[in-house]
Amino acid sequence: MQDINENIESPFELKVSFNKLLNHYEDLANSEDEFIAAKAKRVLKTAKDFPELRDGFSDVNVLKEREKEISIILQDSFSPILTKNEIKTASVPFHDLIFNSSQRFKSIINAAGDDFNLSIKNMPENDTYVVACTIILSHCYNYNVDFKRPLYYEIPDINGIIRYYKILYNADFTEITANKEAPKITQEDYEILLDNFENIDLWKEKFPPNSYAFKGFVISNIFDVTTDQSISNVKSKLIDEDNKNKNNFIEDFHEIFRSLLNINDLKVGFSVYNKENDTLERVYGEGMSSYLLSGEEEQKATDTFCTVSYKTLLKNKKFYAVSDVDKFYKLSKGKAPQYKILKNNKIKSAILAPIADGKDLLGILELFSEKP
Numbered sequence: 058m059q060d061i062n063e064n065i066e067s068p069f070e071l072k073v074s075f076n077k078l079l080n081h082y083e084d085l086a087n088s089e090d091e092f093i094a095a096k097a098k099r100v101l102k103t104a105k106d107f108p109e110l111r112d113g114f115s116d117v118n119v120l121k122e123r124e125k126e127i128s129i130i131l132q133d134s135f136s137p138i139l140t141k142n143e144i145k146t147a148s149v150p151f152h153d154l155i156f157n158s159s160q161r162f163k164s165i166i167n168a169a170g171d172d173f174n175l176s177i178k179n180m181p182e183n184d185t186y187v188v189a190c191t192i193i194l195s196h197c198y199n200y201n202v203d204f205k206r207p208l209y210y211e212i213p214d215i216n217g218i219i220r221y222y223k224i225l226y227n228a229d230f231t232e233i234t235a236n237k238e239a240p241k242i243t244q245e246d247y248e249i250l251l252d253n254f255e256n257i258d259l260w261k262e263k264f265p266p267n268s269y270a271f272k273g274f275v276i277s278n279i280f281d282v283t284t285d286q287s288i289s290n291v292k293s294k295l296i297d298e299d300n301k302n303k304n305n306f307i308e309d310f311h312e313i314f315r316s317l318l319n320i321n322d323l324k325v326g327f328s329v330y331n332k333e334n335d336t337l338e339r340v341y342g343e344g345m346s347s348y349l350l351s352g353e354e355e356q357k358a359t360d361t362f363c364t365v366s367y368k369t370l371l372k373n374k375k376f377y378a379v380s381d382v383d384k385f386y387k388l389s390k391g392k393a394p395q396y397k398i399l400k401n402n403k404i405k406s407a408i409l410a411p412i413a414d415g416k417d418l419l420g421i422l423e424l425f426s427e428k429p
Contacts, residue, residue: 072113
């Protein structure tokens with residue numbers, strides 16, 4: 058027997074159960090719509106011979122043994138028509154055990170590779186325990202405590218580009234009850250807990266491990282939020298002073314922009330603008346480089362940009378994009394400095410973006426690809 062409660066510490070004693078969902082089908086079996094009633098009766102008949110599907114079980118092997126019956130019970134929740142479009146799973150909360158999923162979710166995981174292990178990235182172990190306790194406070198004691206944060210998966214696509222997926226839980230089919238040994242939570246306990254989110258020992262005292270029975274399952278609706286999360290990551294990196302001294306600062310930027318623009322070979326560079334001398338200057342730091350400067354310490358802006366790109370970037374502070382460097386190099390007959398510099402660096406496509414503080418231009422963010 059392989060128990061789903063092994064090797065995890067939680068206030069919950071977990072059991073997979075479809076009781077609440079089957080109760081819903083009991084109501085539908087009395088529907089005036091003959092098609093809905095017939096389908097509900099079919100689901101109930103499927104579950105009738107296997108009482109563990111209602112009573113609950115913690116043995117992982119049962120999921121495999123009853124795979125066909127579970128698939129029938131969950132058919133409405135995982136519509137065959139939408140299976141290639143929706144990213145959806147059925148699982149137990151805060152656990153990596155997924156026992157049903159849409160075809161699109163399976164495709165995403167397959168593309169990530171055999172060595173990929175799915176896990177929630179922004180939920181430390183202690184926080185998982187505390188969030189589980191807040192669910193108990195809500196379900197069993199009617200205390201609304203929202204310490205939840207947005208939950209995400211980070212999953213590489215077939216090209217190795219990290220994509221971000223936001224997880225939304227539907228817990229309609231869960232039942233939570235206190236075991237005999239569970240301490241009763243008072244108003245005073247509640248108020249103390251509110252001021253002690255970080256005190257994991259206190260939470261474990263009020264909610265000992267396995268002191269509450271969790272019976273049911275959750276449906277996770279998952280959405281690709283790569284663009285939004287990548288933009289948020291860019292902002293976080295730029296405003297975090299501590300990050301700028303870390304060796305992986307630039308590599309992190311590479312990963313962020315690769316995800317944002319869906320370009321695996323993306324290169325990132327920076328150059329500082331010196332307004333007094335009208336020059337671009339090298340940024341010093343681990344991994345810092347500028348393709349525009351081509352290894353030089355500094356360079357006159359007029360030697361780096363043509364009249365149009367100079368005005369766009371340095372005066373109007375708008376981004377300057379080059380979709381095909383070779384094409385524009387030929388059109389300019391090799392006279393535009395930026396195309397010559399990019400071509401010499403074997404760059405095929407570029408976005409140059411001004412970094413400004415109000416009216417003052419601080420520098421240039423350089424995004425390059427070796428493919429047009």
